[in-house]
Every structure is written in C-alpha cells, then in structure tokens.
Amino acid sequence: xxxxxxxxxxxxxxxxxxxxxxxxxxxxxxxxxxxxxxxxxxxxxxxxxxxxxxxxxxxxxxxxxxxxxxxxxxxxxxxxxxxxxxxxxxxxxxxxxxxxxxxxxxxxxxxxxxxxxxxxxxxxxxxxxxxxxxxxxxxxxxxxxxxxxxxxxxxxxxxxxxxxxxxxxxxxxxxxxxxxxxxxxxxxxxxxxxxxxxxxxxxxxxxxxxxxxxxxxxxxxxxxxxxxxxxxxxxxxxxxxxxxxxxxxxxxxxxxxxxxxxxxxxxxxxxxxxxxxxxxxxxxxxxxxxxxxxxxxxxxxxxxxxxxxxxxxxxxxxxxxxxxxxxxxxxxxxxxxxxxxxxxxxxxxxxxxxxxxxxxxxxx
Amino acid sequence: xxxxxxxxxxxxxxxxxxxxxxxxxxxxxxxxxxxxxxxxxxxxxxxxxxxxxxxxxxxxxxxxxxxxxxxxxxxxxxxxxxxxxxxxxxxxxxxxxxxxxxxxxxxxxxxxxxxxxxxxxxxxxxxxxxxxxxxxxxxxxxxxxxxxxxxxxxxxxxxxxxxxxxxxxxxxxxxxxxxxxxxxxxxxxxxxxxxxxxxxxxxxxxxxxxxxxxxxxxxxxxxxxxxxxxxxxxxxxxxxxxxxxxxxxxxxxxxxxxxxxxxxxxxxxxxxxxxxxxxxxxxxxxxxxxxxxxxxxxxxxxxxxxxxxxxxxxxxxxxxxxxxxxxxx
Numbered sequence: 001x002x003x004x005x006x007x008x009x010x011x012x013x014x015x016x017x018x019x020x021x022x023x024x025x026x027x028x029x030x031x032x033x034x035x036x037x038x039x040x041x042x043x044x045x046x047x048x049x050x051x052x053x054x055x056x057x058x059x060x061x062x063x064x065x066x067x068x069x070x071x072x073x074x075x076x077x078x079x080x081x082x083x084x085x086x087x088x089x090x091x092x093x094x095x096x097x098x099x100x101x102x103x104x105x106x107x108x109x110x111x112x113x114x115x116x117x118x119x120x121x122x123x124x125x126x127x128x129x130x131x132x133x134x135x136x137x138x139x140x141x142x143x144x145x146x147x148x149x150x151x152x153x154x155x156x157x158x159x160x161x162x163x164x165x166x167x168x169x170x171x172x173x174x175x176x177x178x179x180x181x182x183x184x185x186x187x188x189x190x191x192x193x194x195x196x197x198x199x200x201x202x203x204x205x206x207x208x209x210x211x212x213x214x215x216x217x218x219x220x221x222x223x224x225x226x227x228x229x230x231x232x233x234x235x236x237x238x239x240x241x242x243x244x245x246x247x248x249x250x251x252x253x254x255x256x257x258x259x260x261x262x263x264x265x266x267x268x269x270x271x272x273x274x275x276x277x278x279x280x281x282x283x284x285x286x287x288x289x290x291x292x293x294x295x296x297x298x299x300x301x302x303x304x305x306x307x308x309x310x311x312x313x314x315x316x317x318x319x320x321x322x323x324x325x326x327x328x329x330x331x332x333x334x335x336x337x338x339x340x341x342x343x344x345x346x347x348x349x350x351x352x353x354x355x356x357x358x359x360x361x362x363x364x
Numbered sequence: 365x366x367x368x369x370x371x372x373x374x375x376x377x378x379x380x381x382x383x384x385x386x387x388x389x390x391x392x393x394x395x396x397x398x399x400x401x402x403x404x405x406x407x408x409x410x411x412x413x414x415x416x417x418x419x420x421x422x423x424x425x426x427x428x429x430x431x432x433x434x435x436x437x438x439x440x441x442x443x444x445x446x447x448x449x450x451x452x453x454x455x456x457x458x459x460x461x462x463x464x465x466x467x468x469x470x471x472x473x474x475x476x477x478x479x480x481x482x483x484x485x486x487x488x489x490x491x492x493x494x495x496x497x498x499x500x501x502x503x504x505x506x507x508x509x510x511x512x513x514x515x516x517x518x519x520x521x522x523x524x525x526x527x528x529x530x531x532x533x534x535x536x537x538x539x540x541x542x543x544x545x546x547x548x549x550x551x552x553x554x555x556x557x558x559x560x561x562x563x564x565x566x567x568x569x570x571x572x573x574x575x576x577x578x579x580x581x582x583x584x585x586x587x588x589x590x591x592x593x594x595x596x597x598x599x600x601x602x603x604x605x606x607x608x609x610x611x612x613x614x615x616x617x618x619x620x621x622x623x624x625x626x627x628x629x630x631x632x633x634x635x636x637x638x639x640x641x642x643x644x645x646x647x648x649x650x651x652x653x654x655x656x657x658x659x660x661x662x663x664x665x666x667x668x669x670x671x672x673x674x675x676x677x678x679x680x681x682x683x684x685x686x687x688x689x690x691x692x693x
Contacts, residue, residue, distance in 0.1 A: 073652075184506040282542055290619050292649035302622050303650055304688070334653055 001173050001205045004089040004144050005052040009033045010105060014059035018110035018321065021057045024147055027053075040157035042104050050097075052089055055147065060109035065119050068137060070246030073295035074330040075344060077263070078351035079132050082119070082166070084150055084201055085109055086138040090171050093202040093281040094232055095116070099273040106139070108148055116157050123164050130355040133158070136169025137192070143172050151177045159183035165358055167227060171206035173215035179222050186362065188260055189219045190227035195242035198234050202286060209249060217253040225258055225361060231265030231329055233309050235289040235301055240312055247316045256321030260361045261354060266306045268298045295332070303335060310339035325357040371461075373415065373447040380444060383416065383424045389455065389483065390427050394475040395528040396566060402435045410436065415447045415465075417458060424448070424521050427458045428465040456487045467500065473528040477501045478516035485514065503559045512538040520545065523552045531555070533562035543573070547583035554587055554610075557596070558603045568611060571618040590612070614689050625650055625687035632686025636679050644683055655684060 003144040009031050015021045025033070038058070042051075043121050064083050070076025085108040086101055123131050135141045135150065145151050151168070155178075158166035165189040167179070178189060191212045194202075199209055207215070222227050228250070233243070267286060269277075277284060300306065326337055327350060336343035344350040385395070414429020426433060427449060436444050449458065463480060466472070472480065480501060484493050490507060498505045503513065512534070514528065519537060524533035532555055540548040551572065555565050576583045595601065595609045616623045629646055638644065641660035645655065657674075661667040674680060 053379075285577055288574055290621050292619075292622060292651060295652055300651070302619070304621060304625070332653070 001211060003145060003174075004205070006031055006055050006106075006147065006324045008055075010036045010054055010056040012038050012056060012058045014037055014038060015057040015110045015226045018057075018059055019113045020108070020148070020153070021110035023149055024055070024057060024108065024110070024299070027147055027149075031055075049104060050087060050091075050101070050255065052087065052091060052106070055144075056103075056104040056105040056107045057110045058107050059111050060115075064109070064112065064115050065122055070330060070347065071296035074268045074332055075328070075336065075350050076347045077132070077327060077329060077354055078347055079134055079137075081169075082133050082138045082154075083109065083138060084112055084135050084154075085144070085148070088139045090140055090206045091204040092171075092206070093204070093277055093284045094234075094267055094269070094286050096269065096273060098280065099270055099274045099334055106144060107128065108144070112150075113153055120157070120161065123161055127163055128356055129163060131164035132167065132354060132358070133349075134166055134167040134169055136167065136192075140170050140172060141168035142170040142174045142178070145174055145177055149177075151181060155181050155183035155187060159185045159187060161186065165362065169227075169229065171203060171212065173207040173211040175219055178219060178224070184223045188227050189216070189224045191216050192229045192231060193246060194230070194232075194234070195239070195246050196237075197242055199237075201244075202234070202281075202284060209246060213253050220255060220258060225260050226254065227259060227263075227325075228260050228275060229265070229329075230313060231263055233313070234267050234268035234286055235305055235309060236285065237335060239309070243309075243313050244316050247313070247320060251286070251320050256324060258361065259321075259324050260357050261325035261327060262317060263327050264310050264331045265331075266301050266309060268300045268330070269292065270298055274299075296330075306331070307335055307339045307354060314337045314340055325354070371447075371449075373449050375413065375445055375529075375577055376448045377443050378416065378424060378446045378448075380441060382422070383426060383433060383446075384419070384435065384448070385426070385430075385433060387430070388425050389680070390425075390459050391430050391495060392462060392466060392472065392476050392479045392483070393430050394479060395473065395525050396431060398431060398435050398438065402429055402439060405435050405439060405461040410444060413445050413447050415449055415452060415458075418451060441619050459487070472501060473530075474513070474534055475516055475528040476523045477503060478513040481510060481513050482517055493624050515541050518610065520549060520552075522549060526552055526556045533565045535562070536565045539569055543583060550584045558607050558610075560607055564607060564611060568614060571614045575614065575617050586617075589617075622649065628689060629687040632679075632683065636677060636683070638677075639673060640668060646687070650687055653684075 006028060008026070009028065011025075011033050011124045036056070044213065051192070060083070062083070066081050066083060068076060068079040068081055070078075085106060086097070086107045087096060087104070088095065135154070141150070154166055158164060165186045165188055167190055169190045169192060172194050173190070191305070193209065193212065196209050199206060206212075216226055216228075221363065230243070230246075233239075267289070269291075274287060277286070290305060292302050294300040309329075310328060316322055317326060317336065326340065327344075333343045333345055344353050387662055405434065410429075410432055412429070412432075415427040416424040417427055419425050424446070429446075433444070449461075481493060481497065484497055488497075490510060494505050494507060494510055498510065503509055511600060516524065517538065518541065519527075523532065523540065525535050526532060527537050532552060536551075536555070540551060543551075551569060555568075560568070572583055572586050575581075576586045577584070591613050595606050595613070598606065598609075629650075632645060633644060643658040645656040647655065659667060659670050661670060
C-alpha cells in the first residue's frame with residue numbers, strides 16, 4: 001500500500017506556531033504552501049468534492065475529546081472521540097463524512113500536542129471511569145501518520161495513563177511507526193474489515209483484506225492488543241459466504257485470545273448522504289438492499305435482514321473463539337437479543353461490558 | 365442616480381425572408397403556442413417591433429421578438445418594421461436585451477431557464493451566474509442547481525417537452541441524465557402517459573434503478589415487466605388507479621421482505637377477528653417496538669365492552685410476532 005500523496009498545504013493563520021504544524025512542514029519540504037485565513041471557507045460544491053489532496057493545518061478551537069455522537073434510540077458503546085483531524089484518504093463510497101464534514105481537505109488540528117494536558121486533566125479527574133478513546137471516527141488513525149506523527153505523540157501519552165485506552169482504527173497496513181514505538185500498554189490497534197468484494201468495490205484507497213490481516217498479525221506479534229470492526233456490513237447476493245471467508249482468513253493469521261472486541265454494524269445512512277454518494281460513486285451497489293427509515297432518521301436494513309447478518313456472522317466468529325467481546329454498533333435491544341441472544345439493554349451496560357473486556361485483557 | 369444609456373437602434377422595414385428564423389444564439393423560447401400572439405397581431409398588429417442584428421451575409425439574426433416573427437410569417441406577412449441594433453452591439457448585450465425583454469412580459473418554463481443559463485455560460489463565470497442571474501429566474505442559487513439546468517439541453521426533445529409542461533419532475537430529469545437514452549425515454553413514457561405526482565416519480569425512479577441494479581436488468585426490462593404492462597393495458601382502471609397499482613408492483617419487488625412482513629401482519633390481524641372500530645397499528649417499518657391500539661367508541665360503556673372483548677380474545681398476545689416469520693431474500 002502506497003502513502004497518500006499530498007499536493008498542497010493550506011496553512012491557516014494561527015496554526016503556524018503550533019508544534020505539530022512545524023513538524024509536518026518539516027516532513028513535507030517540497031509541497032507548496034498557501035497561507036489561508038480561518039474564515040476562508042469552501043462552497044458547498046467544493047465540500048462535496050472533499051479535496052483529498054490538500055492538508056489544511058488548523059489551530060483548532062473546539063473540544064478535542066468528545067463522546068461519539070450516538071443516538072438515544074439505539075444502544076451506543078460510549079466511545080470517546082479524540083478529534084485529531086477530519087477527512088480520510090480511504091475514500092470509501094459509504095463514508096458518512098461525505099455529508100458530515102462542512103469543509104474539504106484533510107483538516108489536521110495542529111494544537112493537539114498543546115491540548116494534551118487538558119485532555120489528561122479530564123481523564124485524571126474521573127479516576128473510576130475508564131475512557132475508551134479513539135481517533136478513528138473522523139479519519140483513519142494511521143493513514144496520515146507518516147505526515148502527522150500522531151502515534152509518536154499519542155502512544156506515550158495514553159500508555160502512561162491508568163484509566164484509559166487508545167484505540168487506533170485503520171483500513172491501512174501502515175504500522176511501521178507503531179511497531180517501532182516502545183509503547184504497548186493501553187493501546188488497542190483495530191482494523192475495519194469487510195469482504196474482498198466490498199473492499200475492492202467500495203473502499204477505494206484502502207489496503208486489501210489480506211494486507212490488513214497481515215498487518216494485524218504483525219502488531220499482535222509485536223505485543224499489541226487487537227480489535228476488529230465488521231462495519232458496515234453490506235447485504236448483497238453471496239454476502240453470507242463471503243463474510244464467512246473473511247472470518248476464515250482472520251482465523252488463519254490471528255490468535256483470538258488477545259482480541260479485545262469485535263463490533264458488528266450494518267450499513268446505515270442519513271437520507272442526504274445517498275445523493276452525495278450517488279454523485280461521487282454512481283457505480284456503487286450499496287443502496288440495493290432493503291433500507292427503511294430508522295428511529296434516529298438514518299436508513300437501515302429492514303430489521304430481520306440485520307438480525308440475520310449479525311446472527312450469521314457472530315455464530316461464525318463464536319465458532320472460532322467463544323470470547324471475542326462481540327458487540328453491535330448502534331442497534332436496538334430487540335436486535336441484540338434476536339441476533340446475539342443477549343442484550344446489554346442500554347448504553348451504560350454496553351460501556352460496562354467493554355470496560356470489563358479492558359480489565360480482563362489489558363491487565364488493568 | 366445611474367446614467368441612462370439609450371439604445372441606439374434604427375427602424376427598418378425588413379423582408380421576412382431576410383431574417384434567419386432558426387432558434388439562434390439569443391433564443392430562449394421552447395415549447396410555445398403561437399395561437400394567442402397570432403390572434404393579437406391579427407387584431408392590433410405588432411405593437412413592439414422585434415430587435416435584429418445584421419449578419420455578415422446581409423441577412424438578419426433575431427435578438428428579441430422570435431415568436432412575433434414566427435407569427436407574422438405564419439400570418440403571411442412579407443415584411444415587418446424592426447429595430448436594427450448597431451453593428452458594434454455585442455452578443456452579450458444582445459443576450460441581456462432579449463432576457464430583459466422576455467422577463468417583463470412572460471414566465472420562462474424550466475427548459476427555457478436552462479437555455480438562458482446555457483447562453484450566459486459563454487460570457488460569465490459560474491459564480492456570477494449563480495449570484496446575479498439565478499435569482500431573477502426564480503431558481504435556487506447554488507452551483508448544483510445551475511449544473512442541473514445546464515444539463516437539460518442534452519436531454520431528448522420528448523423529455524424536454526415533458527419538463528417544460530411540468531409533467532416530469534425536474535429532479536427526476538436531472539437524475540435521468542445518468543442513465544442511457546432508451547431507458548430514460550421509457551421512464552419519460554411511463555411517467556407522462558399516466559398522471560404521476562412529482563413525489564411518486566422521484567420515489568419510483570429510484571426503485572426502478574435499484575431493482576435494475578439488483579437484478580442485473582436494464583431499466584427498460586424492469587418497466588416492461590408483464591405485470592406493469594397488464595396494468596397499463598387495463599381499460600377498467602383509471603390513471604390514478606394504474607399509478608397506484610404500478611407503485612405497488614414495484615414496491616413489492618424493491619422491498620420483498622418488508623412487503624412480506626406487512627402481509628403476514630395483516631393476515632395475522634385478520635385471523636384475530638378484531639371488532640369494528642378497533643385497529644392495531646405496528647411501528648413504522650417494524651423498526652421500533654411500540655404498537656398502537658386504536659378504539660373508536662362513543663360511550664364509556666362501549667369502550668369497557670370492547671376492552672373486555674379484547675382481553676379475552678385468543679391470539680392477541682402474539683400480535684407483535686405476526687410478521688416475524690417473514691422470509692427475506
């Protein structure tokens with residue numbers, strides 16, 4: 001897998017003195033730089049293009065640590081997002097960012113280092129709480145690491161805290177910096193997985209399934225705790241066999257005992273996302289399934305279809321190893337019960353379930 | 365106060381045969397009816413002379429008054445008094461003159477709005493058109509809508525007529541640009557042969573495209589399905605009934621599991637023999653878990669009796685499971 005090509009840097013006024021901005025500029029000496037004002041914003045049409053060739057360095061004034069925007073009507077895992085930047089080079093056709101982001105370019109928040117102390121204060125002020133923190137919600141955690149050096153910055157910070165874990169979620173095989181680091185404690189490296197067909201047709205710039213699994217294997221051998229996310233599951237003719245094959249490939253290379261959790265989630269989308277996707281990826285087949293409006297306004301597969309997919313996949317996973325910490329992402333209590341045979345009933349209990357996985361697997 | 369610039373034109377009697385009456389670079393007329401204008405000219409003559417520009421071949425090109433000129437030609441006039449614009453009058457000025465002439469006395473249809481924007485694109489940047497011209501044409505001011513209107517000219521004549529006559533939704537027409545010629549003409553036929561609301565058109569075109577993609581068929585094959593053709597040829601159905609029946613056929617094909625669940629639920633309810641005035645309503649799309657019971661009554665005693673009857677009704681405890689045996693494909 002090749003590194004992503006950055007063709008220009010947009011340096012926002014206010015970011016030039018941030019330590020991360022200086023490091024990034026040093027790493028990309030030959031890329032043209034344009035100085036821009038924070039209020040120089042793109043039009044709606046340019047946002048839809050997403051501009052995945054520019055890096056915009058921003059002194060971010062918002063909150064770096066935020067709860068995952070789950071919805072009340074479905075059970076949420078209570079994950080916290082560490083907002084290091086927005087936009088992602090993977091260019092997956094189904095990505096929610098296409099209708100979520102309000103500005104194009106890879107937007108990198110260069111005052112991250114300066115704000116780590118305040119993030120530490122938040123974590124330390126609730127010593128009885130376990131913070132499950134991830135950087136993979138609004139971007140891929142590792143895809144831009146060669147430029148941003150996020151792992152160099154974040155691994156020592158989180159490894160040394162008692163009541164948190166940092167999950168780095170990726171679809172790449174960019175693990176060099178991770179492997180070379182000396183930090184393992186409280187770090188979870190996770191891969192988003194899908195069938196080779198979905199990866200080839202819908203996850204345009206990502207690593208192949210095998211490359212991801214081999215990278216995971218390498219990380220596991222190097223002492224990292226792993227997690228996997230089968231999300232979004234896509235329903236198409238032949239899905240059952242192909243997801244089964246995907247799990248079988250995982251079985252060949254990964255020791256299941258140190259997997260902290262595996263999440264399952266089905267493709268869901270806000271109504272306006274469909275039109276952005278149809279415009280950017282007219283050849284996609286992801287809308288061919290039977291989608292109905294969900295309780296949160298997002299379209300989801302008709303419930304029995306979701307239940308069948310979850311039940312099928314979890315059964316295959318359980319046959320592999322019966323203690324994988326399988327959970328559903330944004331699903332209702334009845335879907336949990338029908339597909340997994342149990343339910344945490346609410347978001348707080350799902351959080352506890354995942355916290356207990358941390359206690360069990362990470363010598364907490 | 366802005367300085368008024370007078371238009372320096374000269375009046376001249378011009379032979380109709382010397383005027384190029386093909387829709388030229390300033391024309392913004394599509395799908396019009398000459399009858400009323402011919403009637404008016406027949407009674408009162410041409411009140412406002414057309415504006416022309418002289419071409420290099422000594423013929424004239426129409427700047428404004430295209431319909432008036434076609435009308436007088438049809439009325440058999442040999443010549444007409446026209447305003448001749450000076451030779452240095454720029455094409456952009458000519459375009460603006462015609463636009464303003466049209467704006468003061470009529471409404472553009474959507475194809476004509478597309479023609480105006482298409483002609484402006486030769487002279488101005490897209491941003492300028494969005495900001496300064498789309499509002500005066502009563503169009504939402506964004507680039508996406510501009511592209512939608514600019515693309516209309518590429519569509520086939522039949523489809524353009526459907527759009528101009530507001531029988532085909534503009535949004536659907538925009539969507540049609542992404543599909544092949546034969547397929548879009550077939551969709552146009554389907555939507556314009558019966559009276560579909562724009563919302564029905566929008567929902568249906570998506571279903572048709574998704575069915576075609578899922579089943580590996582062409583759009584034409586989906587529409588020419590035996591059941592749809594039977595409905596279209598059914599003489600005992602009126603147009604709204606036909607639309608309803610086609611929507612039902614397509615919905616069943618697009619959402620087989622959901623339809624099966626709805627059917628099973630209905631069947632389960634009908635086996636319960638609920639009293640008249642009592643309804644059980646499932647959650648929308650069976651996504652939630654809350655069902656509703658509706659009882660129509662006029663007296664409290666009546667309500668009590670209904671509730672007692674329902675309490676003892678066998679099978680009521682299974683009402684939330686009626687649909688769950690739905691097989692999905």
